[in-house]
Amino acid sequence: MNTIDTSQYPDQLNSKTEQIKQTFAEFTVPELEVFASKPSHYRLRAEFRIWHEGDRCHYAMTEKGNKKNIYEVIDFPIASELINRLMPELLHELNSTQALKHRLFQAEFLTTLSGDALITLIYHRQLDDEWKELALALQTKLGVSIIGRARKQKVVLDRDFVIEELTVDNKNYKYKQIEGGFTQPNGEMNKAMLAWSQSCSDIINPNKQSDLVELYCGNGNFSVALAGHYRKILATEISKTSVNAAQYNIQENGIDNLIIARLSSEEFVQALQGERAFRRLKDIELSDYQFDNVLVDPPRAGLDDESVKQVQNYNNIIYISCNPETLSNNLKVLTQTHEIKRFALFDQFPYTHHVECGVLLCRKKNA
Numbered sequence: 001m002n003t004i005d006t007s008q009y010p011d012q013l014n015s016k017t018e019q020i021k022q023t024f025a026e027f028t029v030p031e032l033e034v035f036a037s038k039p040s041h042y043r044l045r046a047e048f049r050i051w052h053e054g055d056r057c058h059y060a061m062t063e064k065g066n067k068k069n070i071y072e073v074i075d076f077p078i079a080s081e082l083i084n085r086l087m088p089e090l091l092h093e094l095n096s097t098q099a100l101k102h103r104l105f106q107a108e109f110l111t112t113l114s115g116d117a118l119i120t121l122i123y124h125r126q127l128d129d130e131w132k133e134l135a136l137a138l139q140t141k142l143g144v145s146i147i148g149r150a151r152k153q154k155v156v157l158d159r160d161f162v163i164e165e166l167t168v169d170n171k172n173y174k175y176k177q178i179e180g181g182f183t184q185p186n187g188e189m190n191k192a193m194l195a196w197s198q199s200c201s202d203i204i205n206p207n208k209q210s211d212l213v214e215l216y217c218g219n220g221n222f223s224v225a226l227a228g229h230y231r232k233i234l235a236t237e238i239s240k241t242s243v244n245a246a247q248y249n250i251q252e253n254g255i256d257n258l259i260i261a262r263l264s265s266e267e268f269v270q271a272l273q274g275e276r277a278f279r280r281l282k283d284i285e286l287s288d289y290q291f292d293n294v295l296v297d298p299p300r301a302g303l304d305d306e307s308v309k310q311v312q313n314y315n316n317i318i319y320i321s322c323n324p325e326t327l328s329n330n331l332k333v334l335t336q337t338h339e340i341k342r343f344a345l346f347d348q349f350p351y352t353h354h355v356e357c358g359v360l361l362c363r364k365k366n367a
Helices: 006-023 081-096 129-142 187-204 221-229 240-252 265-272 305-311 324-334
Strands: 033-035 045-053 056-063 066-072 104-111 117-123 145-150 153-156 161-168 171-178 211-215 233-236 258-261 291-296 316-321 338-346 356-363
Touching: 006 324, 006 338, 033 187, 045 066, 045 081, 056 081, 081 104, 081 117, 081 129, 117 161, 129 145, 129 153, 161 187, 171 221, 171 240, 187 221, 187 291, 187 316, 187 338, 187 356, 211 221, 211 265, 221 233, 221 240, 221 258, 221 291, 233 265, 240 258, 265 305, 291 305, 305 324, 316 324, 324 356
Parallel strands: 033 338, 117 145, 211 233, 211 291, 233 258, 291 316
Antiparallel strands: 045 056, 045 104, 056 066, 104 117, 145 153, 161 171, 316 356, 338 356
C-alpha cells in the first residue's frame, strides 16, 4: 500500500500515450506532445483518514469500493517530500496529546513547490479553547499553519492558505492557494501546462495585440501566467473564494491588464450576447475587448452545449481538459469550425488512468 514501483512508470506513460492516440484517432491530430511527471514525490496535497486503535491513531486508507478493509499508511511516496516529512512528525504529536487526537477522523496536507505547508485536522466534535491552545503549540513545533474543522466550525489559527512560487520560462509567479479550493495537485506538471499555454499564446497572438477570455479561471492559475502574452485578459470564475485568491494573485504579481469577473461560464455567455445585465460587470465595458482567443479549463463534465457554441465564436481556443471522454465529445463540435494545431498529454496523475490534455484549435479558413 505504501510503495510504488517507479521502474514501471515509463511503460505506464506509454500506455496512456497509446490510449490518447486511440481515443482521438478520428480527429486530424498533429504529433502528440507528451509531458512526463516525476515518478515520485509529485503530489502537493493529500488527505488521510485517521484510524484509532486503542490509545494509538494512525493514517489509513481504504480499498476503492471496499471501505471495510483498512490499510495503515506509513509513508506516501507519491506525495511531496514535505508531506512525507510532516506525516510522522504530526502523528507523533497527535499520539502524545490526547486532546488533539480525540475524535479526530481526517488529516489533510496542502504543500507547495516553494516549501509552504498547511495541515487541516477534521473532528467529530466541536473545538474548544483547549484545542486551540494545543494546536497553536503544535503549529509552532511543526513550523506549518494548522486549521481545525468540525461540523459548522472552522478554526483558523493564523491563515487558511499557502503561497506557491513558480518559475515558468525564467519568470517568477506567486499564487495564493486557499485551503479547500482547487489547485493543480502536481506542481511540476502545472508548470509544464503553463509554459505550454504560453507557447500556444505566442503562436496565436505573436504581437500581443488581441485579448483573451478565460472561463473557469479558479485562482487565476493560467490567467496570471498568460497576462504578459495578451493586450488584456478577462477571466470568469463563480467561486467567491477563488475570485478573492485571484485578486490577491493579480496584485502580488503586479498585473494591470487582467480582470476577474465572478460569473459562471453560462452567465458570461448571456452577458456577451446581451441577454442579461450583471451588476458584477458594471465597471467592465465588454465592447472594449478584442476577444479573438479563449482558454477553457472546465470540470470533468466538459463544456456544456451552450458554452461549446460560444467558444466556437473565437478564432483561437486553448482547451485544457481533465477528461478525455468529454474532450472528445466537445471536439466533435469544435472541429466543425476549428482545426487542431497542437495536442499535448500532461501526466498529472501517474499510476492512475486519469489523463490531462491540452489542445490548441484555430479557426478554419472560411469557417
